[in-house]
Amino acid sequence: MEDVLIRVVEKVELKDPILVEGLPGVGNVGKLAADYLKEKLGAKPLATIFSKFFPPQVYVSEEGLIRLVSNDLAYRKAQRAGERDLLILGGDYQGITPEGQYELTHRVLEFCAGLGVREVFTLAGFAQGHVVEHPRVLGAATSAARVEAMKKFGVVFSRDDPGGGLIGASGLFLGLGRTFEMEGVCLMGETSGYFVDPRSAEAVLKVLTQALGVRVDFTDLESKAREIDRIAQKIHEAEQKPSEMPREQSREDLGYIG
C-alpha cells in the first residue's frame, strides 16, 4: 500500500490558504485547539489521511460503526476582508515511529503545497511539570519577522524554553515545511503535562485567532476547562481524605480522551 494514503473528500480551490496543525500530544493542547477551531468555524472535510504509520486500529462508534484511525484535513474559506482561506489538520494520532513522523509530515506538506499553502501554524502543549494557573503561550518560528509579529499577540519567545527543542509533528511541520519554502510559527500553550488541558488550548487559540483575524466564541472551551477544574479539585480533596472517594476512577475523567 502507499505509505500515506490521502483520500480527497471534496475538491476545492483555495486562495493562498494557511495550514493550522493540531494533533494529539502534550496535554492534548494542539488537538483540542484545532478541533475547537474546526468546529466553531464550521470547517468542512477536504481529505482523510490513512497510513501504515498509525496503529492498526479502528474506532467503533456508539452505533456500532467502525472508523479506521486517520488524520483529517478540513477547509474554511475566507468570509470577509482580512481573513484567509484555512486548512485545519487534526486526527487520532501522530506517526508512531520517528520515520513515520517524517513520512507523514512530508506527504501532508506536499499535498498542502499543491493546494497553495505557504504558511503554517502548529499548535502544541508545553509541559511545565506543575499546574499552570495562567498559561502563557510560548513560540518558535521560521523567521525573525514572524517572531516579532507574534510578540505583538503576547507570545513569549523565551531564551530557555523549549530548551531541548520540539519533538513531534508541531516542530516537524515547520522544519520540513522549510524544504517546501513554507514559513511558519509554533504556538505552545503551557500546561502541567499531567492531564488534558482546555485552558491551555484556549490560550493558544486566543493568539491564533488574533493572528488569523477570525473570531471564535470560547464559551464551550471555557466550560470544558471548568469541568476539568472541578474534577481536579475533587481529586485534590480526595487525596486529602483518601478513604472517602474512589480516586483512580475519577482520575480517569482527566484522561487524554477529552
Add this chain to the structure above:
Amino acid sequence: MEDVLIRVVEKVELKDPILVEGLPGVGNVGKLAADYLKEKLGAKPLATIFSKFFPPQVYVSEEGLIRLVSNDLAYRKAQRAGERDLLILGGDYQGITPEGQYELTHRVLEFCAGLGVREVFTLAGFAQGHVVEHPRVLGAATSAARVEAMKKFGVVFSRDDPGGGLIGASGLFLGLGRTFEMEGVCLMGETSGYFVDPRSAEAVLKVLTQALGVRVDFTDLESKAREIDRIAQKIHEAEQKPSEMPREQSREDLGYIG
C-alpha cells in the same frame, strides 16, 4: 523479496464471494472459528501467503517436514440456493509490526478484491478479564444496515464495548476494506482472555453460519470446549489444594496452541 508473497495454489473463478477472516488473537477465538469452518465445509486451498512481516520461523511436523509460517486462503463454492461462494483466511500469525499489519491486510484485500470480494466477516475474541459462562457475540460494522441485520442474529452492539476500538487484523480488514469499497462486519466472541476458548468460537460461528446460510455440525467444537472446561476445573481444584498437583504443567494445556 516482495513484502507479501501470495502463491496461488489453485486458480478458481468465484461468484461474488464473501471473505471470512480468522487469525490468531485474543483467546484464539477468530482462528479457532475460521479453522473449524474451513474443515467442516471442506474448503480447499486457494493461496498461501508468505511475508517478511511474519516471524522468520518454520514449523516442523511430527514426520520431520518443515513448513514456513504463513497465512492461507481457502475457498468453498456455494452448494445450494441461499449460499454464497466463500473465501476463508486463516494462518499462523498476524503481522508482527504495525506497519506489517497494514501491508499484509492491504495486500490480501487487494488480492481478494481481484477475486470479486465486496463483503467481509472478521472473527475475533473480546477479552472481558473474567470467565464468561455464556459468551455473547459483540459486533461492529461498516454500515447501519449491517448493524441492524446482525442484531437479528443476536449480535450485541454495545455502547461501551469495545470502548477503545479494535486493534489488529479484524478491525483493519474492515477499515482498509472500506478503501476497496468493501462492506463488512466484525464478530467478537466474549472470552476471559486467559486461555484458548472454543466455546466463544462456537458462539461466533453460530452467528456467522446463520448469516452465511450454511449449516455446520458443532459436535467437535463442543467436545473441545468441554475438554478445556475439564482442564480449567482441574486447575481450579489444584489451586484449592496447591500441593497435590503440578499446577504450572496443567496450565500449559490451556495454552494458545489449541
Add this chain to the structure above:
Amino acid sequence: MEDVLIRVVEKVELKDPILVEGLPGVGNVGKLAADYLKEKLGAKPLATIFSKFFPPQVYVSEEGLIRLVSNDLAYRKAQRAGERDLLILGGDYQGITPEGQYELTHRVLEFCAGLGVREVFTLAGFAQGHVVEHPRVLGAATSAARVEAMKKFGVVFSRDDPGGGLIGASGLFLGLGRTFEMEGVCLMGETSGYFVDPRSAEAVLKVLTQALGVRVDFTDLESKAREIDRIAQKIHEAEQKPSEMPREQSREDLGYIG
C-alpha cells in the same frame, strides 16, 4: 543503498552445487561447523555480502585493519567421483530484525539459485538447557525422501523436538528455499545452549560430510572441544571453591567469540 549488497570476488561456473549454511546462533554450532568445513576443504572466496540488516559495525584486526561485518560465500569444486560442487555460507551475523532475516535469506537464495543451487544443508545448534555429553543430531527436511535418507546417517527426527519450530536463518533458508524450488535438510546438533560447542559442531559435521561424500580431518575440532571441556571443568571446580579463582574471567573464555 541496496538492502543487501553482494560483491562477487571471483566469477566461477559451478555444476549443480549444494549450499551449506552455517551462521552464528545457538552454541555457535552452525558457524563453527561451516567455518571448519570451509577451512578443511580449502574453499575459496566467491562473494561478500554486506547489508543494512547487519549491525553498523566494523571489526579491527590485530594489525589495525578494519573489516565491515558481512556474510561470505565460499566455493569448493568437486575433486573426485561422488563429490558435488559446494557453496559454503558463513559470516558474522544473521539479520538483526525479522524483516532483515527474510530479506537477507531471500537475496542470498536468489543469488545461489543463479549459481545453480537446488539443494541446501543448514547447520544449527539445538539448545537442550543442560550439558549434553554425546550430542545427537536432530533433523528437519523439506521432503519425506530426505527424512529417510538422513536417518541412514543417524539423524534423529523426533516427534517432540524441535517443538516450536525453528527460528532464524537455518529454518528460513529451507522455508524460503521452497519458493525457489530448492530442497533441503537442517541438521541441528544438541548443545547446552550456554556456551560455544565444538563437540556439537563435530557431530553435525560428521553427518554432513557423510551426506556430501567428502572426507575431513576432525583433529583440530576435537582439540578445540577438549579445550572448552578443560575450561568448563575449571569453572565447575571454581564454583565448588568460589574463593580460589576469578570465576567471571574464565567464564569469558567460553564466550561466543570462539
Add this chain to the structure above:
Amino acid sequence: MEDVLIRVVEKVELKDPILVEGLPGVGNVGKLAADYLKEKLGAKPLATIFSKFFPPQVYVSEEGLIRLVSNDLAYRKAQRAGERDLLILGGDYQGITPEGQYELTHRVLEFCAGLGVREVFTLAGFAQGHVVEHPRVLGAATSAARVEAMKKFGVVFSRDDPGGGLIGASGLFLGLGRTFEMEGVCLMGETSGYFVDPRSAEAVLKVLTQALGVRVDFTDLESKAREIDRIAQKIHEAEQKPSEMPREQSREDLGYIG
C-alpha cells in the same frame, strides 16, 4: 520523502578532497573535534542533510528560530602547498537505527564520491571506563600503508583495543567507504566515556592536523578542557562533602550538550 535529503548550499569544485567525519558519540570527541576544526579553518557550508533516520525534532535558538536536526557538510579549499581541499561532516545526530546508519552513511559517501573524495578520516572517542589524564589516540585503517603512516604521528594500533570493533558512523564510513574505493583512517581519542571530553578531542585533532598538514590554534579547546576539569573537580569535592553542594545540578554541566 527521500530517505536522505541532501540540500546543496553552495556548488563548489573541489580538487581531490579529503572527508573528515565527526558526529556525536562517546564523549562527543568526534563532534567536538570536527566542529572545532571547521570553526578554526573557517570552513563554509556546502550541504545540509535531513533524514527520516534522525529524530523528528527541531531545535529552537535563543531568538526563537527553529532549525530541523541535520548533518552538515562544510568545505575548505587548500590555501598553500602541502594542504588538500577538505570536506568536514558534522551534525546533531547519527542515524537512530542500524538501518538508518547504513542508509545515511551510504548516501553521504555517494554524494562525497561525486565530489571526488577518495580518502576519509573519521574521528571518535574510545571509552576506557576511567578518567584518562593523557589520552592516547588509537587507530584503525583500511590498509597497512595507512597504519604505518599514522604510527609516525603517534597513533597507537593496539592488539587489544578496540576489541569488539567499532560501532556507528566512524567505523561505517570506513567500512562502506571501501565499496566506493575510498581509503581511510579512524582516529579514536581515549576518554572516560562519562562526560564530554575536549582534551581527548584535542589529542585527536593534533594528530589529524599533522596528517592533513594544516595548522590550528588549540587555545580555545584547551580552555574548554580546563573548564570541564574545574567542574569535574568541584563534583569530586562535593562527593567528599555531599551536604554542601547540589551535586546533581553541577553534574549537568558535564552533559553532552557541550
